[in-house]
Amino acid sequence: MGIEQLLEKAAHYFKENDLNRIKEAYEFAEQAHHGQVRKSGEPYILHPLAVADILVDMQMDVTSIIAALLHDVVEDTTVSLEAVQDKFGPTCAMLVDGLTKLERIKFKTKEEQQNENYRKMLVAMAQDMRVILIKLADRLHNMRTLKYQSEESQRRIADETLEIFCPIAHRLGISAIKWEMEDISLRYLNPQQYYRIVNLMQKKRTEREQYIEDVITNIKDKLREMGIEGDISGRPKHIYSIYKKMSSRNKQFNEIYDLMALRVVVDNIKDCYAALGIIHTLWKPMPGRFKDYIAMPKPNMYQSLHTTVIGPKGEPLEVQIRTWEMHKTAEYGIAAHWTYKEGTTAPEGTFSDKMQWFREILELQKETDNAAEFMESMKMDFFTD
Numbered sequence: 001m002g003i004e005q006l007l008e009k010a011a012h013y014f015k016e017n018d019l020n021r022i023k024e025a026y027e028f029a030e031q032a033h034h035g036q037v038r039k040s041g042e043p044y045i046l047h048p049l050a051v052a053d054i055l056v057d058m059q060m061d062v063t064s065i066i067a068a069l070l071h072d073v074v075e076d077t078t079v080s081l082e083a084v085q086d087k088f089g090p091t092c093a094m095l096v097d098g099l100t101k102l103e104r105i106k107f108k109t110k111e112e113q114q115n116e117n118y119r120k121m122l123v124a125m126a127q128d129m130r131v132i133l134i135k136l137a138d139r140l141h142n143m144r145t146l147k148y149q150s151e152e153s154q155r156r157i158a159d160e161t162l163e164i165f166c167p168i169a170h171r172l173g174i175s176a177i178k179w180e181m182e183d184i185s186l187r188y189l190n191p192q193q194y195y196r197i198v199n200l201m202q203k204k205r206t207e208r209e210q211y212i213e214d215v216i217t218n219i220k221d222k223l224r225e226m227g228i229e230g231d232i233s234g235r236p237k238h239i240y241s242i243y244k245k246m247s248s249r250n251k252q253f254n255e256i257y258d259l260m261a262l263r264v265v266v267d268n269i270k271d272c273y274a275a276l277g278i279i280h281t282l283w284k285p286m287p288g289r290f291k292d293y294i295a296m297p298k299p300n301m302y303q304s305l306h307t308t309v310i311g312p313k314g315e316p317l318e319v320q321i322r323t324w325e326m327h328k329t330a331e332y333g334i335a336a337h338w339t340y341k342e343g344t345t346a347p348e349g350t351f352s353d354k355m356q357w358f359r360e361i362l363e364l365q366k367e368t369d370n371a372a373e374f375m376e377s378m379k380m381d382f383f384t385d
């Protein structure tokens with residue numbers, strides 16, 4: 001992965017002018033980090049480049065991409081914040097400053113100090129939410145390259161990720177990052193269980209895939225008969241969610257049926273309910289398992305219809321139904337909700353009002369300095385689920 005590939009990908013939604021600014025930021029960062037290497041032995045610049053790449057996938061705005069490329073220059077090189085500001089402007093400098101400060105925070109992982117950790121993160125978010133989004137991408141890439149760290153660091157970083165960064169990703173609805181970080185964390189914190197689940201899943205994989213293939217064909221035919229366009233896919237469950245199910249409900253692996261779930265993505269809300277009807281006529285729904293998160297979205301904006309039916313083999317089969325727009329929100333949460341001005345591509349982003357609750361929390365935290373009091377005053381269980 002080099003800058004050329006990044007620019008190629010970014011060209012799908014950035015204008016030439018923005019692409020030039022991204023290239024300039026890359027060259028600036030490359031020069032600043034020149035001679036530095038990562039623990040893997042690779043040139044350091046590959047890290048900020050990878051972070052920028054994650055943000056391009058999330059379709060973040062150009063300032064975020066530039067700040068991602070520059071996120072370590074103030075902390076790790078002789079470049080000053082003023083120099084960043086002169087060359088890339090005040091917003092970009094503010095983001096880099098936020099990330100530099102966040103880098104210096106020593107998170108405490110003991111349970112009773114959690115409140116203080118969250119407050120620190122929220123203070124950073126209050127400045128500009130993009131700081132947190134870039135930080136999450138940064139942490140994801142560090143997790144992907146965790147094998148180059150010492151064993152002790154691996155455990156500490158994985159622990160911190162699971163305790164602090166995954167819940168934040170969850171609350172912001174950025175599931176794509178949350179799930180990957182959870183799985184990597186488990187691999188380092190409990191390798192025995194992690195690999196055991198991986199192996200057990202592998203064993204019945206072919207059988208499971210054939211089964212899901214048949215189910216998909218069945219639904220596809222029926223949808224077509226009704227004139228509904230839909231994309232149906234099998235969705236293997238994440239290792240961490242299986243692990244949690246086994247430990248919280250004290251179940252054995254072979255007692256967990258729903259290793260694979262189905263996802264139906266259609267064009268509009270009307271088709272979501274139509275698809276639900278079709279599935280419920282094909283297989284009997286299990287009582288109490290239907291959830292309408294379209295009519296009642298989750299606080300992180302997640303929307304979908306959930307149902308569990310008794311599948312053709314008599315086993316429970318979990319199904320999610322959503323539109324393409326909901327799918328994007330399910331993967332990228334708040335990052336999918338930047339509003340762009342008509343006719344322009346990827347300018348400065350602003351968040352839509354859909355996360356009003358989040359704004360309120362940020363306002364609230366400005367008014368109080370005491371971490372415990374702040375968490376208490378939030379009433380809603382912000383970081384627990």
Ligand code: GDP
Pocket residue numbers: 173175241289291298300302306320329330331
């Ligand atoms: P429920 O009992 O039907 O509400 O479902 P769960 O909370 O057990 O979630 C079932 C599945 O829905 C999960 O495995 C996820 O794939 C998906 N899901 C639930 N909540 C969210 C969410 O906030 N974001 C995303 N992306 N997926 C979610």
